[in-house]
Amino acid sequence: MQSILICGGGTAGWMTALYLSHLYNRVEHRVDIQLIESSAQPPVGVGEATVHGIRHFLQLLSINEAEFMQATDATFKLGIEFINWKKAQNGQTHSYWHPFDFQTPEVNGMDLAHCWLSQTHKVQDYAHSVSISPFLAKRGKAPKFVEMADYQAPIPYAYHFDAGKLAEYLKKLAVRRGVKHQVADITHVQVSTDATVKKITGIDTSIGRLTADMYFDCTGFRGMLMQALESNNQDNAENEWVDWSSELLCDRALAVQTQYPQGQAPALHTQAIAMNNGWRWRIGLQNRIGNGYVYSSQFCTEEQAAEELSQALNLPDNTEFKSLKMRIGHRKQSWLGNCCAIGLSSGFIEPLESTGIYLIEAGLRLFGEYAQSGNLPLIQQHYNRILNDIYADLKSFIVLHYILSDRDDSKFWRFWQTQRYRDPQLDAWLDLWQHKVIESSDFLAQKSVLFNQINYRFVVYGMGHLPQQPFVGVNPPAQQQLLAQMAAFCQQQPDRHPSQMQLLGL
Ligand SMILES: Cc1cc2nc3c(=O)[nH]c(=O)nc-3n(C[C@H](O)[C@H](O)[C@H](O)COP(=O)(O)OP(=O)(O)OC[C@H]3O[C@@H](n4cnc5c(N)ncnc54)[C@H](O)[C@@H]3O)c2cc1C
Structure with missing residues (x-):
């Protein structure tokens, strides 16, 4: 060639x-x-918005990280926060995180997911119990330190750009x-x-x-x-x-850029907020916010989607959106x-x-x-x-996010509850996971494991699909001690990290 x-x-x-x-x-x-x-x-x-493997790709291409971030107005991404994917409970909006960190679940020979599941009264949700990323993001802290080499960090991260x-x-x-x-x-x-x-x-x-x-x-x-x-x-x-258009219903998107309210710093995570007929993204760059509504044309028109997005973002009536058709x-x-x-x-x-x-x-x-x-x-x-x-x-992993929802407040969400396409593998797993912890062995028969037990745990447990029987831990006191240590680490460690603004020189 x-x-x-x-x-x-x-x-x-x-x-x-x-x-x-x-x-x-x-x-x-x-x-x-x-x-x-x-x-x-x-x-x-x-x-x-990207996933954390992109760092290795950019490194392979010998791209200077600081130069790349500056040229693309990039910010660090530590994961995704899913908001409103379930009904509110006791007036509390439902949300959960899918972070990039916590790639090895074992700490001191114990699996933190086992520790969390064995808690009778859960102190925190799953992600906040096993991952530091939500804590860093909440405090606007970067995943790496100033002196660290390009693409190196104790916490895996991706970018928004x-x-x-x-x-x-x-x-x-x-x-x-x-x-x-x-x-x-x-x-x-x-x-x-x-x-x-x-x-x-x-x-x-x-x-x-x-x-x-x-x-x-x-x-x-x-x-x-x-x-x-x-x-x-x-x-x-x-x-x-x-063609997966009947399995994944969202086939259109509206995108619009907005400015930060005075004094608001860029977030270190993508937000995926469920809407009446799909969901919307919020991606914070150094200088602006990218927003978009991914919706299903089977359930609403572009005008209805635009109105819903405008309301959510408080946009003026004459706002123009970029309209995209997606072939799924x-x-x-x-x-x-x-x-x-x-x-x-x-x-x-x-x-x-x-x-x-x-x-x-x-x-x-x-x-x-x-x-x-x-x-x-x-x-x-x-x-x-x-x-x-x-x-x-x-595709299966994306479908998972929808089928675990209990929302029934629109035709779109009711469709997921009642008429959805049934993925036999996913259904079998969800049945199984009502009785056991999600483990790597559950994925052994899979041809590809782009997303593995670590990712599935964040979504499945984040959406509240837990084993019905209380999980009996091997050593409950040691497991609770480990969770307490993790909680203390997540509270204290962010103090040591520089802020994203400082690291980006903003
Ligand atoms: C709504 C939406 C949201 C997304 N969000 C994300 C996200 O958060 N994260 C993520 O990783 N991915 C996301 N993606 C996917 C991502 O945008 C694409 O994977 C990425 O931009 C690559 O697009 P592309 O280069 O394949 O196509 P395009 O960007 O469409 O580029 C096509 C190119 O082909 C050229 N071309 C077309 N016709 C001709 C012609 N006749 N002659 C010559 N040239 C031609 C155009 O000039 C253009 O340069 C999203 C996609 C959509 C639709």
Whole structure:
């Protein structure tokens, strides 16, 4: 392979450009990499919260952390707070956290979840009992210390950033590293006239015909290259799109940016606040807040969603929202012939756990591993299978958030209670977890474990789905002592951390 053409200059396109230039040209220039993007079709412009694996990706690409954070108005993210996903109880709004820390549940040979479950009267909710992140966030404290190296910290963290500024920053770096960039509109994708050969033979654009040995489709929901390839193989059932629109109801989003009220500092966590017909995000950057309502068009119109969001954010009547249609599902074959789809062109699961950018990274890393090998059909088959398993795993985890809700105050929430699609694996687990603690062994039969027992515990216990019988601990006094130590640590340790504002120099 001597040349690569990346089509699309959103987050996926520029992450792909940087990753491929790292993969092929780090030591010596081996492959010509070119990226084209349209002037008429802007990137989706959302996707501002991430998961903690992004740190390793940025580090792999030798990106300076402070420079990156400054260029993208980034803040630290310690997790997600879910608000209103259950009915209020005794006048108290329900909320729970899914933090990034607490990746190893054992402390002093004891599992903190066991300790928490064995408490007859729970002093704190699950996340506040086993994780320091909510405490750091509450006090505006950073997960790392000033003197720490890039991407290192005692507490795992991710970022919130400005999607537009991220693409600009990655573009500058990629061009500096030798990626050729051109503004060009794709008008037609040429594919092999032989329907048995899955091959793009050229891309017609506003600046002429472009060809390469390998193509990356980063054209977002349009998936222009993949669509052309697939339509050449209409009778081939393998090329189906896996449609999850009936399993995950939210298919639209409205986004709007707001300013901080005077004196309010950026939060260190994403908020996912349940609404009448979906949920809304609140993502605090250094200089502004990103908000968006992810809703189901089956249950409300755009006008109704806009009104509900306006009310929630106290916005003036004439506020303009960015309106987005989401195609929920994924391609069965994201790598087909000489084209690989990365980003929204490959697939999308709604952004409740901020996983869109993670999926870009996962697709690229997988390509990096597999592209080195020879037998292409076999390699592609495995690549696609692994990616499809990751999508399926993620979909189940997102569905979990909805089916544990007891809300019945709108048609949308009642639908989840009564008519929802039934995921046999999830239903089996939830039955099982009424009788036992969620453990790693429960996931052994899974093909992919993007989310494991640690993540499931935060959501399942956070939503109050606990074993019916009291959990009998092995050593109750020692377990209670450990919980007390943890509580003291969570109270005191934040004193030692610098504030986020201090660390960001704001
Ligand atoms: C409502 C919503 C919220 C989200 N929130 C999150 C989140 O919190 N966290 C997260 O990780 N992910 C999130 N995502 C996903 C995230 O936004 C995407 O994964 C990410 O932005 C990558 O998008 P992309 O680059 O694939 O597509 P796009 O940003 O749409 O880019 C497509 C590119 O293709 C180009 N293009 C299109 N047509 C042509 C043409 N004819 N010729 C040439 N070029 C063309 C465009 O110019 C553009 O450069 C969210 C997505 C949505 C819809």
